[in-house]
Amino acid sequence: MDITTITIFILAVFVGFEIITKVPPTLHTPLMSGSNAISGIAIIGAILATTVQGNIGMWLGFIAVIFAMINVVGGFMVTDRMLKMFKRK
Amino acid sequence: MDITTITIFILAVFVGFEIITKVPPTLHTPLMSGSNAISGIAIIGAILATTVQGNIGMWLGFIAVIFAMINVVGGFMVTDRMLKMFKRK
Amino acid sequence: MIDFLYLISAICFIYGLKMLSHPKTARNGNIIASLGMLIAIIATVSLGTNLDLKMIGIAMLIGAIIGGFFATKVEMTQMPQLVAIFNGFGGGASALVASSEFLKYGADSSMFLIISITLSVLVGTLTLTGSFIAFGKLQGLISTKPITFPGQQIFNALLAITMFTAAYFIPTYGINAFYIIVILSGLLGILLVIPIGGADMPVVISLLNSYSGIAAAMTGFVLVNSQPSAGNALIICGSLVGASGMILTQIMCKGMNRSLANVIFGAVGGEVEASSGEGKEVNIKSYSTEEAAMIFDAAEKIIVVPGYGLAVAQAQHAVREVAEFLEDKGKTVLYAIHPVAGRMPGHMNVLLAEANISYEQLKDLDEINPEFEDCDVAIVLGANDVVNPAARSDQNSPIYGMPILNVDKARTVIINKRTMNTGFAGVQNELFGYENSIMVFGDAKDMLIKLLSDLKEL
Amino acid sequence: MIDFLYLISAICFIYGLKMLSHPKTARNGNIIASLGMLIAIIATVSLGTNLDLKMIGIAMLIGAIIGGFFATKVEMTQMPQLVAIFNGFGGGASALVASSEFLKYGADSSMFLIISITLSVLVGTLTLTGSFIAFGKLQGLISTKPITFPGQQIFNALLAITMFTAAYFIPTYGINAFYIIVILSGLLGILLVIPIGGADMPVVISLLNSYSGIAAAMTGFVLVNSQPSAGNALIICGSLVGASGMILTQIMCKGMNRSLANVIFGAVGGEVEASSGEGKEVNIKSYSTEEAAMIFDAAEKIIVVPGYGLAVAQAQHAVREVAEFLEDKGKTVLYAIHPVAGRMPGHMNVLLAEANISYEQLKDLDEINPEFEDCDVAIVLGANDVVNPAARSDQNSPIYGMPILNVDKARTVIINKRTMNTGFAGVQNELFGYENSIMVFGDAKDMLIKLLSDLKEL
Amino acid sequence: MIIGILKETKDNELRVAATPDVVKNLIKLDHSVVVEKSAGEGSFISDENFKDAGADLLDSSNDVCSQADIIFSVNSLSSEQLKQIKKNSTIVSFFQIKDEIQQISDYTNNNLSLISMSHVPRTTLAQNMDALSSQSNIAGYKATIIGADHITKYMPLLMTAAGTIKPAKVLILGAGVAGLAAIANAKRMGAQVYAFDVRPVVKEQVESLGAKFVEVESESSEGVGEGGYAKEVSEEYKKKQGELIKDTIKDMDIVISTALIPERPAPILIDKDMVNSMQPGSAIIDLAAINGGNCELTECDKVIMHNNITIDGRSYLPSTMPNDASKLYSKNLFNLFKHIYNKDNPLNLEDEITNGSMLINQGKVNNQMLQEFLDKDNS
Amino acid sequence: MIIGILKETKDNELRVAATPDVVKNLIKLDHSVVVEKSAGEGSFISDENFKDAGADLLDSSNDVCSQADIIFSVNSLSSEQLKQIKKNSTIVSFFQIKDEIQQISDYTNNNLSLISMSHVPRTTLAQNMDALSSQSNIAGYKATIIGADHITKYMPLLMTAAGTIKPAKVLILGAGVAGLAAIANAKRMGAQVYAFDVRPVVKEQVESLGAKFVEVESESSEGVGEGGYAKEVSEEYKKKQGELIKDTIKDMDIVISTALIPERPAPILIDKDMVNSMQPGSAIIDLAAINGGNCELTECDKVIMHNNITIDGRSYLPSTMPNDASKLYSKNLFNLFKHIYNKDNPLNLEDEITNGSMLINQGKVNNQMLQEFLDKDNS
Numbered sequence A, B: 001m002d003i004t005t006i007t008i009f010i011l012a013v014f015v016g017f018e019i020i021t022k023v024p025p026t027l028h029t030p031l032m033s034g035s036n037a038i039s040g041i042a043i044i045g046a047i048l049a050t051t052v053q054g055n056i057g058m059w060l061g062f063i064a065v066i067f068a069m070i071n072v073v074g075g076f077m078v079t080d081r082m083l084k085m086f087k088r089k
Numbered sequence C, D: 001m002i003d004f005l006y007l008i009s010a011i012c013f014i015y016g017l018k019m020l021s022h023p024k025t026a027r028n029g030n031i032i033a034s035l036g037m038l039i040a041i042i043a044t045v046s047l048g049t050n051l052d053l054k055m056i057g058i059a060m061l062i063g064a065i066i067g068g069f070f071a072t073k074v075e076m077t078q079m080p081q082l083v084a085i086f087n088g089f090g091g092g093a094s095a096l097v098a099s100s101e102f103l104k105y106g107a108d109s110s111m112f113l114i115i116s117i118t119l120s121v122l123v124g125t126l127t128l129t130g131s132f133i134a135f136g137k138l139q140g141l142i143s144t145k146p147i148t149f150p151g152q153q154i155f156n157a158l159l160a161i162t163m164f165t166a167a168y169f170i171p172t173y174g175i176n177a178f179y180i181i182v183i184l185s186g187l188l189g190i191l192l193v194i195p196i197g198g199a200d201m202p203v204v205i206s207l208l209n210s211y212s213g214i215a216a217a218m219t220g221f222v223l224v225n226s227q228p229s230a231g232n233a234l235i236i237c238g239s240l241v242g243a244s245g246m247i248l249t250q251i252m253c254k255g256m257n258r259s260l261a262n263v264i265f266g267a268v269g270g271e272v273e274a275s276s277g278e279g280k281e282v283n284i285k286s287y288s289t290e291e292a293a294m295i296f297d298a299a300e301k302i303i304v305v306p307g308y309g310l311a312v313a314q315a316q317h318a319v320r321e322v323a324e325f326l327e328d329k330g331k332t333v334l335y336a337i338h339p340v341a342g343r344m345p346g347h348m349n350v351l352l353a354e355a356n357i358s359y360e361q362l363k364d365l366d367e368i369n370p371e372f373e374d375c376d377v378a379i380v381l382g383a384n385d386v387v388n389p390a391a392r393s394d395q396n397s398p399i400y401g402m403p404i405l406n407v408d409k410a411r412t413v414i415i416n417k418r419t420m421n422t423g424f425a426g427v428q429n430e431l432f433g434y435e436n437s438i439m440v441f442g443d444a445k446d447m448l449i450k451l452l453s454d455l456k457e458l
Numbered sequence E, F: 001m002i003i004g005i006l007k008e009t010k011d012n013e014l015r016v017a018a019t020p021d022v023v024k025n026l027i028k029l030d031h032s033v034v035v036e037k038s039a040g041e042g043s044f045i046s047d048e049n050f051k052d053a054g055a056d057l058l059d060s061s062n063d064v065c066s067q068a069d070i071i072f073s074v075n076s077l078s079s080e081q082l083k084q085i086k087k088n089s090t091i092v093s094f095f096q097i098k099d100e101i102q103q104i105s106d107y108t109n110n111n112l113s114l115i116s117m118s119h120v121p122r123t124t125l126a127q128n129m130d131a132l133s134s135q136s137n138i139a140g141y142k143a144t145i146i147g148a149d150h151i152t153k154y155m156p157l158l159m160t161a162a163g164t165i166k167p168a169k170v171l172i173l174g175a176g177v178a179g180l181a182a183i184a185n186a187k188r189m190g191a192q193v194y195a196f197d198v199r200p201v202v203k204e205q206v207e208s209l210g211a212k213f214v215e216v217e218s219e220s221s222e223g224v225g226e227g228g229y230a231k232e233v234s235e236e237y238k239k240k241q242g243e244l245i246k247d248t249i250k251d252m253d254i255v256i257s258t259a260l261i262p263e264r265p266a267p268i269l270i271d272k273d274m275v276n277s278m279q280p281g282s283a284i285i286d287l288a289a290i291n292g293g294n295c296e297l298t299e300c301d302k303v304i305m306h307n308n309i310t311i312d313g314r315s316y317l318p319s320t321m322p323n324d325a326s327k328l329y330s331k332n333l334f335n336l337f338k339h340i341y342n343k344d345n346p347l348n349l350e351d352e353i354t355n356g357s358m359l360i361n362q363g364k365v366n367n368q369m370l371q372e373f374l375d376k377d378n379s
């Protein structure tokens, strides 16, 4: 356990708390969806997990990559689709 | 040079940018004054600098502590004085 | 170098989220965030040692295809459940990574690692199952009614305690204790979402979204020792999403005038009237003033249709304020005065003159009706009979034949009244259910005041 | 453990700054921030090895006494210069620490260290000298007029280039190159501030404040290798102050309707009218609507005094909107109608009736005059003669003997008009210069609209 | 069809049943129009105007009566005119049942049809034919103007160098169409306005105009009759109401009374004592004068002074604004005509509006109320 | 001092120079007040009211004249009354120089003092004594009411089921005190209001009431005379002005003219042609009638019809609101009295207000204009 890690964690939490202040309701769903896609960052871990020695671990990683990728690709695409709607007809 | 240091730096900058959004003009001076006092955090460095071997370095540290302390104590006190004024008569 | 890539990707996420919360920049924000993700993936692939790139490629392809397929094919109305299920996968991924790490180090890892892994698995799995339940509720596979049983809270608490005990015994019992944690977290996820009503699902999804961020951050803690830079990246992005998701959840709750606790534990309070337009019981769309404000923001030509309700609410000054604000933004605002609006001849004239609305802006039926066709928004304020299309089409209606204001020809019609009650003639108004109609309920004056402040906040 | 203390102190600073930017929490914010500083100092003292605690204690005592003395003794009007000079000391401290580190490691430090030290010394010294010049200007020791000479910008640029060259040669020439940097930074600080006019000083101080934060952050980079946790703490707090100071500077510039670049390089543009109330040429205080809004926010009883200017501006609806907003906040609002306000008998009645202001709120001279004494704010909107205290006191005034509205009896009087021009009777109004008077210039309608939106933003 | 427009014969009547605009529209519908000379004089419509619109000008009322298939008028015809009228022809006018009973034989014997503007049902659809509304609105509006003229004070609040003038207080009794119009205009002019009505629904409408509603406590639906009209109220209610008005009226500067109950004498709301309790210089405008008045002292079509209180009983207020009054009336009449004589299904007595406004259909009484009156008369 | 209040003798005059309130205040200042019987009748003030306030009631005007040291009145006294008046006494009234010239010998021979309400300087300080303003304001206000009564149309815009009624157009000529009041009230009533004046400063004032200012292009200070009053303008200006009014007037429903130049006949702004160009049913209210009128056809104190246009030349509009008019006038008078007869320095002719309003001081002419007129008369 490293103090810098915790520091980074806390600072990131602060940034997270502060960047979202006022969001018009129409953006609630897109924002949720977009930030949801970002939480697919777990893909980093998933990719690295595939190198784990044991077979099970590797396969877990494999599935994790699929899961995370669904989250990332689906998330960003669906967000974009929603946001496209707001353009003036 | 460490990447985590830079990371921390950048995150802190973000926090700094984000926490101040709207400030009523009457608070400009107190806020400036308060954050100025915080920049007296250099006192940490100053204290540690007093341990520097060479005489000059140590005395620089000594002066630095005085300087920083003026900034810190004066800054916080003057801010408080200003803010007291805002109370309803 | 790779470290820097992670840093850049984190910055992309920060900016992306920031931009996503403003209507004008939202779309670019999303693109920037996805760019950040791309950078992170590239960094990881170049960072990893001994990576089976083919396998990873296949997995990514599968995931991308599934995600992309659903994202493009699913209907607009089903978006919320899609987001829910995507979110579940994200949480699942975190849990899987943490599990895989557990398998690597086994039971004799450091305390810090065990705690991290436990939390990651716990939150990740909970997100996974919870999201699936949310999906099921929204999709109608599971009853949207809150499902409760006595002692539910206590049971949940017991579950949590059991899990932490299990975590405590990991060093002793190893993998078995771990299994218990996985299973119980999954159960907890289900139990947490099941008692929440359908109308509150958006809030729940947002909360689960925040959880999936937390899970990612926890996974970061798991990884940070073996892969410091990737771990840090996960921590930053995960906590970013976790925190901002929490704020968003709070904002959403506030928008519904409820506390988060009330949403989560308030099942006994019963359903609130479906106010987000997803309810299928009534085929009207009820919007908040904030949403209405967004619509006005995009409009250029606006026609105000005052009715008796405006007079009842004494909202004549409020409407002028809103109109003036919109005009200052360069929009055109006209008033459509129906000859029999109100309860006496010239009622609307008296009303609007009092608010000093210039005579030039007032248009009578014949002048204004052709204008609706190229108007972006018609806002109907406490009028009912005078905009009832039944007068044109429904031979059996008592008002059949009365000339009406053709508000339905406008691109969007925003209708403000307090309830779904009828007007003077006592007939229902099918306009309210039209495709291009939006209801904003409330007293006209209150609503206009709120609308104005929302317009100013955009 | 000590690391944690630093983290806590950083969190204190973050919260402190956040709270400082809201009127209601500002004072507590300051206390929390100073608590953070205390924690940081304690942490450092327990962290350091080989500390000569006595010496440190003496130094701290000296600093505390000096700082405390000036902070308590100096007059309110001299606050800005005090902040400037405190700020200079902060910058100086950073520069000294960096210098001391340089002396420790000498010329053969790592590249990273040399860069950090150079930047720290550069920014720190510049802040020191710049702040002193700002102090001098505000205190009237140096001309508040912008002092410029031809080719100033170019000269400054040359200075900067010389310094970086010197930094580059530090490994070669060691301490001498370092001296050059110190001296030139000091010079640069002077030259940067000298050409800026007195009215812009607050912005400059804010900018220098941001610099001193940057200097601290750079010092953090210098320290981070030898004292990682202290270094990190400096980096976090320094960059926090640097960034937030930058934002504050920007906000202040925006408030003056100017860009930062314009403030810094705009010396040729000449003085703007002293709009921050520090100018001593005229003895009126001109406030922005935002500041007026703050005053209203704190008030409970408000009396509106309409005059001819309100009619000219056709601001009757705007004034009602503001009044209604204040009433909704639970404040009492009354209108004081002077019998000859306006240009015809009953002018104000006609005007306010049009805006539908209820008759009950309108009070005539006899009714309202006793009320001013316990009223928090009297806002005079385009009235002049009818509130001129000369009618009570100045026997030579053409309006001597006319009964007036005793607005000067109110705790605060806010006067809105467009210029300092006289009213119908053509006489100057000494009210404008009273201790408790505040001018808010502008067309009454524009001003009220702006005031309303500022009130809503509080 | 040939449509005839007469010069009105009633005293103080300045309106005309059709304006040149309406004449034009009638001609567009392939009718021809005959107009009695100087029929538009009162409304400042010259004979040329009518000619330009395409009408034929006839010298006498007799000529018009003998030529026209259908006669438009504001007031019912004089017995002389009735004698000249063609058999089987139709008259559209503001008929009052109690007035027409006298002449019923003339109508039935000649197989005449009577379409009554006063009996157009008050439905949403019929609003553009509702002359009762358009003319009541004028009356209500004008009542405040003459009220402001009668009283010896300002209407609005004024704070002047010579002192503060309190706003006039105006009480409106009966907030139907005329009452609401009076409220609206009195508010505009700056007075403090109070209103009273037996129908509780009116409260919201009164308040929607910014006036205060003066309420009698009672079961809520006491005074509510059919079709949005009022009905007579119980004795107890009347007492409460009397006290309420008594309390209120003594502070009032203008009272405008419009209370009517269909086909009944107007309720007496203001008795002599109440009048006497009012401030000298105040005024009562009694728009119910023609039905006996809401004030005990009202004399129809006269402006009297009682105890320094002006009591204005003029029933012809719409006629004092002949320009707009004729315009609105003729538009209403035209709309009704177009509705009844439409191409697809003319004279369809199934239709609510046609049926409702048809008092007598080719000599046969088509109105229940009229029939009842006749039956009563005969017995 | 003994203060006398007379019953006004002039036709149509209903005001009284002091209300019971003012009587009370006078008595508080240690004066005594004698009031002619039924002096307050026109303003609905009974003799009892005066008695209650502390005044002594006298039976005849003669009694009052012979007892009072100072007489308050609205109009100057009749020659009979003047005969009865005590030597050295004072009269405070609305004197018009040109009217008083005839009786000048009565004044000087009896050593009378004349304080003129019409000559109180228009300074900020004197505003609470400025009866010209308070009474003009009434006139302007009332002019719109009677205008609205005269015309045959609605004032406001109305969009009704029977069609849209366009708002009436009102033109105000001369935007002094009366003109501004008329603008304000016409705006209130919903009309579209236009105003014209020779003094360009007035533009801002007109616009501050929400009306449109109709402008003659010319050098800016053409019509500006002394003390905020207008002066006569050049021929060229008159021509331009004439055309402008001609263009404007034909669309107007109401014209209210208030243009005056002190001590000169009122400028003729509306000639016969212009009147003829107006729509039938329109109305002109000429508040300048007493000075000859701004309209060629105006007959003072008469309401005439010309070519279906009502021309109202009543000069006594304030008297139609005797209640408020008396209240304001008597307050003004009292304020002036208090100013002139103050304890510290009574009858101080150094004082601008005292000097300005003192037409004749104990038989000596104290007004330049009056002196000039007299000199002209004598030569």
Ligand SMILES: NC(=O)c1ccc[n+]([C@@H]2O[C@H](COP(=O)([O-])OP(=O)(O)OC[C@H]3O[C@@H](n4cnc5c(N)ncnc54)[C@H](OP(=O)(O)O)[C@@H]3O)[C@@H](O)[C@H]2O)c1
Pocket (backbone or CB within 6 Å): C306, C307, C308, C309, C310, C312, C313, C339, C340, C341, C342, C343, C344, C345, C346, C347, C381, C382, C383, C384, C385, C386, C387, C416, C417, C418, C419, C420, C421, C422, C423, C424, C425, C442, C443, C444, C445, E123, E124, E125, E127, E133
């Ligand atoms: N103009 C005339 O001369 C006259 C005379 C008599 C009758 N009428 C009849 O009146 C009707 C006029 O049509 P209209 O469209 O103006 O009125 P309407 O059809 O009566 O509808 C008014 C609507 O306003 C809503 N409302 C009431 N108070 C409100 C408030 N405070 N805030 C927001 N909404 C409020 C009511 O719905 P909620 O209760 O759900 O809020 C109601 O549906 C016609 O049918 C006409 O025939 C007219």
Ligand SMILES: NC(=O)c1ccc[n+]([C@@H]2O[C@H](COP(=O)([O-])OP(=O)(O)OC[C@H]3O[C@@H](n4cnc5c(N)ncnc54)[C@H](OP(=O)(O)O)[C@@H]3O)[C@@H](O)[C@H]2O)c1
Pocket (backbone or CB within 6 Å): D306, D307, D308, D309, D310, D312, D313, D339, D340, D341, D342, D343, D344, D345, D346, D347, D381, D382, D383, D384, D385, D386, D387, D416, D417, D418, D419, D420, D421, D422, D423, D424, D425, D442, D443, D444, D445, F123, F124, F125, F127, F133
């Ligand atoms: N009531 C009557 O019957 C009557 C009749 C004639 C004369 N008067 C005289 O008029 C005066 C009335 O006093 P007052 O205090 O109402 O008016 P005032 O003394 O004339 O002052 C009005 C002030 O409003 C300001 N102003 C003008 N336009 C403005 C705008 N658009 N926005 C903001 N301010 C504006 C002007 O200053 P800036 O130019 O600096 O903005 C001016 O100083 C008295 O002297 C009175 O004797 C009254």
Ligand SMILES: NC(=O)c1ccc[n+]([C@@H]2O[C@H](COP(=O)([O-])OP(=O)(O)OC[C@H]3O[C@@H](n4cnc5c(N)ncnc54)[C@H](O)[C@@H]3O)[C@@H](O)[C@H]2O)c1
Pocket (backbone or CB within 6 Å): C340, C343, E122, E123, E124, E127, E130, E132, E133, E136, E173, E174, E175, E176, E177, E178, E179, E196, E197, E198, E199, E202, E227, E228, E229, E230, E231, E233, E258, E259, E260, E261, E262, E267, E269
């Ligand atoms: N459908 C439509 O669009 C339409 C059009 C016009 C009028 N209307 C309705 O028709 C109805 C009648 O209107 P009207 O103006 O012809 O009515 P009216 O002239 O018959 O009566 C005038 C008012 O007097 C009131 N009144 C009767 N007795 C009273 C008493 N004792 N004390 C106090 N008030 C008393 C009545 O309630 C009514 O409001 C109203 O409800 C009106 O809204 C409907």
Ligand SMILES: NC(=O)c1ccc[n+]([C@@H]2O[C@H](COP(=O)([O-])OP(=O)(O)OC[C@H]3O[C@@H](n4cnc5c(N)ncnc54)[C@H](O)[C@@H]3O)[C@@H](O)[C@H]2O)c1
Pocket (backbone or CB within 6 Å): D340, D343, F122, F123, F124, F127, F130, F132, F133, F136, F173, F174, F175, F176, F177, F178, F179, F196, F197, F198, F199, F202, F227, F228, F229, F230, F231, F233, F258, F259, F260, F261, F262, F267, F269
């Ligand atoms: N000091 C004060 O407080 C005070 C009080 C009351 C009035 N005043 C001022 O006194 C002045 C006179 O007011 P008044 O109402 O007694 O004026 P007035 O009755 O003498 O004249 C009425 C108006 O007619 C205008 N007029 C004259 N000739 C004209 C022409 N040919 N065409 C068009 N308009 C013409 C005048 O300019 C004036 O505005 C105004 O400036 C007014 O503001 C001042």
